[in-house]
Amino acid sequence: MLYPNNIKKQYHKQINYSNRGMVLEELINKTNHYNLENNLALIYKKPTPIGIVDVSFNNKGKQIDKAYFKEPSTLDYNGLYKGKYIEFEAKETLNKTAFPLKNFHLHQINHIRKVIEHKGIVFIIIKMNNLVYLLKGEDFLSYIDNHERKSIEYNYLKEKGYLLKENYLKGLNFLEIIDKIYL
């Protein structure tokens, strides 16, 4: 009531944007941290690849003064669980009916194919309509290879995906689902 309309709108926009980008990532980070602390799995987020242009030295050591983000060619998270290689990507969308494939780089899609070929476990965690699904890399590729679309229909995700449960302390139960569908 105190603010003119356009300022209120902007504020809400920022909240939404932040939800879309960060909430799932924070949830995955919490899960990985819990799994590490409890010695259940060794899964880490890969640092964002950057190209360094300028560095300088000061009393705190080496500092980066100019760098840019590079396009990742692998997925964001990888690691080890019960002797198995695990790799996955986590994505959120506000879209209610379809998950846009522009969220993936071509390199990443090719990489998913290669991980399967080399007998690793690879999947996508997708948050959509306030639910979190695990979609096997095999089902993700099968959709892409058999449809001319630029997005995955929500119905496909409901049909082929595994609904993940969220626990305040433990985060997401994807290790349980891995046990059930891969091991």
Place this chain on the structure above:
Amino acid sequence: MLYPNNIKKQYHKQINYSNRGMVLEELINKTNHYNLENNLALIYKKPTPIGIVDVSFNNKGKQIDKAYFKEPSTLDYNGLYKGKYIEFEAKETLNKTAFPLKNFHLHQINHIRKVIEHKGIVFIIIKMNNLVYLLKGEDFLSYIDNHERKSIEYNYLKEKGYLLKENYLKGLNFLEIIDKIYL
């Protein structure tokens, strides 16, 4: 002959420093690239973890204006080979009789222990006296756990390590050695 003595010395110093820091890393990168291109293994160097302080936007996109290097808690390279999780670190030393352990962070040593516990394949590639050895994580830890020293003796590396061969095209033959000692 054209330069005063101190300039010549500096020049030689730079060459040595560069050899120590970069030659092995470039050789490993070449090997990983060859193995990827020939679909033999999916092993990547992890990006250096950084903390971003300032970013700005320009016509090329998002640019990092200030960041610092973080201490890594895992090893530099990881990936997938014949369904197995692989992780390793590569280090060079100019020291001829012992490999200094200050080259490793405590986090990394603990991480090696965990990778073994979770049934991954983990090793160190060490270049010393112009030879490149693969030392199994198990043998690396066994030395650390049983010696009060701050370095690994070269004799131990010669006894327990596996001498790697270098090929101009293919890089180092560590996949062959993995086949022999782990699979």
